[in-house]
Amino acid sequence: MEKKVLVLNLDHTPVAIVTVQKALVLSFLGKVSSLVHYEYLSVRTVDKSFPYPAVVRLHDYKNIPYKGVLLNRNNLYRRDNHECVYCGSRKHLTIDHVLPRSKGGQTNWKNLVTACHRCNTQKGDKTPEQVGFVMRQPPFKPTLSYFLAEYAERNAEEWLPFLDLKTV
Numbered sequence: 001m002e003k004k005v006l007v008l009n010l011d012h013t014p015v016a017i018v019t020v021q022k023a024l025v026l027s028f029l030g031k032v033s034s035l036v037h038y039e040y041l042s043v044r045t046v047d048k049s050f051p052y053p054a055v056v057r058l059h060d061y062k063n064i065p066y067k068g069v070l071l072n073r074n075n076l077y078r079r080d081n082h083e084c085v086y087c088g089s090r091k092h093l094t095i096d097h098v099l100p101r102s103k104g105g106q107t108n109w110k111n112l113v114t115a116c117h118r119c120n121t122q123k124g125d126k127t128p129e130q131v132g133f134v135m136r137q138p139p140f141k142p143t144l145s146y147f148l149a150e151y152a153e154r155n156a157e158e159w160l161p162f163l164d165l166k167t168v
């Protein structure tokens, strides 16, 4: 599989993942500079060979409105490691509103968790405290870095020093 390139803003915030071709074009256009290369890899053209960039940084600060990680079922399951936050089951996963909607609970990262069908049904229209459920981890809003770290650990260790692994 072709390795991807991490693009950082001028302030070192990760802003995008691009292909190596795109990274080289940006580099030729003078828009980015390489910070780290993948070891033992190079990009070849007909008569030249270039180091293969792993992390590049924009020369100009780009004001990219931070949209955060898209809130959807897949990303929510990923945040919770595909496990029910109440019992740890990995089967029949559903999405649970921690504070039920009927009690004013909102649909956002901090009020949604992955729950198995059984726990979700048992909890029903109550709060975790009311049914004696304890969450294995409190819900949090993941950063882009949080998801990138998963990819980086498997495919691009060169990125890890540039990822901010704190959660918000």
Ligand SMILES: [Zn+2]
Pocket (backbone or CB within 6 Å): 084, 085, 086, 087, 088, 089, 115, 116, 117, 118, 119, 120
């Ligand atoms: Zn469960």
